[in-house]
Amino acid sequence: MPARIHKGRGAPANPAGRFERQEHEAADDGWGSLELLAEDPSPRTEVLPDASRTVIARNDSPDIGFxxxxxxYRGCEHGCIYCYARPSHGYLGLSAGLDFETRIFAKHDAAALLRQELAKPGYRPATMALGTNTDPYQPLEKRLVLTRGILEVLLEARHPFAITTKSASVVRDLDILTAAARHGLCRVDISVTTLDPALARLMEPRASTPARRLDAVRQLAAAGVPVGVNVAPVIPGLTDHEIERILETAAGAGAGGAGWILLRLPYEVKELFEAWLAGHRPLRARHVxxxxxQCREGRLNDPGFGSRMRGSGPIAALIRQRFERALARHGLDRPRRWSLRTDLFRPPSPSGQLSLF
Known part of the structure; x- marks a missing residue:
């Protein structure tokens, strides 16, 4: 895969999606076209409307806790090169590469659609997860404020929710989060892949720096919001040596627990990650x-339920043992009493207006 490094972007290329019949490759036509291409600036972010008629996605995966x-949002401007959600852009006829982080689909009516779905007579509440595919606090959220609108509806309905993000912008909504936490309705998990700001800038170019994420943990904990840290993904040979330091720092910041996920490289992400390693860590690429x-039974990805999150073999077992011992050492292995309440749920008004009687 021809690699091209753009400042502020994670993907080194924009390969055709796996459902596309045609591929395009730059070639020299003798008129200086390649020189012009080399001078192109980093691609700008384009926001497109998402016309989905529903906003709640359902799953029955046995190894997911919701x-x-x-x-x-579909697509994510954070640009994390390892993101397992990148292939989802293929269903839109777009690339898992630069398209995923520059062509973002926004659900502008997400709050209104959620209100309608929660108001249906047969609806039964259970923890609503935000940030499971793309980050709800990616940079666009500062301008579009879609996530805050969703949280306002969830709080009004007294509906439990859990947020996963690698953005310090989550503290913008402390007023909603603290109100929900008082009723036992919310928890937040901050993902920390590395404490090295230089490596983070290359792997997660538009996500908050590690220091800012840990500061968000401090603020959430101080406000009484249940907060944990996800050491995710753990990348063998690149970030796994930081497991103990991340957990020690997270405990010091007030985290109430921690989890981990082994690097996942489904579909096009495999080739993108290989090209990224070749461009940014060429001497370490083969080892990583x-x-x-070795953690995926000879493959770069294992889609099997259960094994896809943790891997298998001695290397994966060693990572698990190190993580568990570090949890115990820093007091993060205590069972988190974060079971969220569902008994307070009250269906919201479909129109957003209060009843007259």
């Missing part, structure tokens, strides 16, 4: 990929 989720294969 059965419903909301993603106000070898370790990943």
């Amino acid at each position: 059965d419903r989720s909301i993603n106000p 990929l070898s370790l990943v294969r």
Whole structure:
């Protein structure tokens, strides 16, 4: 895959989606076209409307702790090179590469659609997960404020929710989060992949710096919002040596627990990650990929339920043991009393207006 590094972008290329019949490759036509291409600036972010008629996505995966989720955005400007959600852009006829982080689909009516779905007579509440596919607090959220609108509806309905993000912008909504936490309705998990700001800038170019994420943990904990840290993904040979330091720092910031997920490289993400390694960590690339294969039974990805999150083999077992011992050492292995309440749920008004009687 021809790699091209754009400042502020994670993907080194924009390969055709796996459902496309045609592929395009730049070639020299003798008129200086390649020189012009080399001078092109970093692609700008384009916001497109998402015309989905529903906003709650359902799943029955046995290794996921929730059965419903909301993603106000398709695509993510954070540009994390390892993101397992990248292939989802293929269903839109777009690339998992630069398209995923520059062509973002926004559900502008997400709050209104959620209100309608929660107001249906047969609806039964359970924890609503936000941030399961793309980050609800990616940079666009500062301008579009779609996630806040969703949280306002959830709080009004006294509906439990859990947020996963790698953005410090989550503290913008502390007023909603603290109000929900008082009723036992919410929890937040902050993803921390590395504490090295230089590496984070290359892997997650538009996500908050590690220091800002940990500061968000401090603010959430101080406000009484249940908050944990996800060491995710753990990348063997690149970030796994930081497990202990991340957990120690997270505990010091007030995190109430922690989890981890092994690097996942489904579909096009495999080739994108290999090209990224070749461009940014060429001397370590073969070693990292070898370790990943040792955790995935000789492959770069294992889609099997259960094993896809943790891997298998001695390398994966060692990572698990190190994580569990570090949890115990820093007091993060205590069972988190974060079971969220569902008994307070009250269907919201479909129109958003209060009843006259």
